[in-house]
Amino acid sequence: MRQTNAYALGALITVVPIVLCLVVGAIAARRGRNGFGWFFISLLITPLIATVVLFVIEDLSKQRCEACGQRIPAEARVCPLCKKDFRYERLSPETEDKLSRGLCPKCDAYNAWIDDTQRGLRKCEVCGEQYPLLV
Ligand SMILES: [Zn+2]
Ligand SMILES: [Zn+2]
Numbered sequence: 453m454r455q456t457n458a459y460a461l462g463a464l465i466t467v468v469p470i471v472l473c474l475v476v477g478a479i480a481a482r483r484g485r486n487g488f489g490w491f492f493i494s495l496l497i498t499p500l501i502a503t504v505v506l507f508v509i510e511d512l513s514k515q516r517c518e519a520c521g522q523r524i525p526a527e528a529r530v531c532p533l534c535k536k537d538f539r540y541e542r543l544s545p546e547t548e549d550k551l552s553r554g555l556c557p558k559c560d561a562y563n564a565w566i567d568d569t570q571r572g573l574r575k576c577e578v579c580g581e582q583y584p585l586l587v
Contacts (some may be wrong), residue, residue, distance in 0.1 A: 567585060573585055
């Protein structure tokens with residue numbers, strides 16, 4: 453009986469932390485991080501601390517809508533909440549500078565644009581990246 457209890461306790465001590473670490477890994481994956489890596493991190497720093505850290509650091513699966521300030525999926529180009537289209541409001545000064553000089557900000561191709569006036573877009577012939585037609 454005593455041996456059974458010891459066995460049960462041993463199993464509990466081994467299994468519970470691993471399950472908790474798996475949960476941390478799942479949370480990490482949902483927040484756009486490496487679930488496998490976070491499983492090991494939580495083994496090292498305990499699942500509790502790992503969970504706290506996960507919720508403090510940025511949620512990579514989300515981005516913040518510039519118009520309504522809500523968290524929305526990172527790949528969204530139009531805010532699902534306020535319908536704000538912010539595809540082209542994220543141009544960095546460097547990107548704008550390159551565009552103004554006719555360069556593709558992504559691959560540096562010079563004047564390799566295919567204009568799509570209907571959609572207000574220009575597409576790089578070389579890398580296929582799309583940018584607004586008028587900057
Ligand atoms: Zn919004
Ligand atoms: Zn390009």
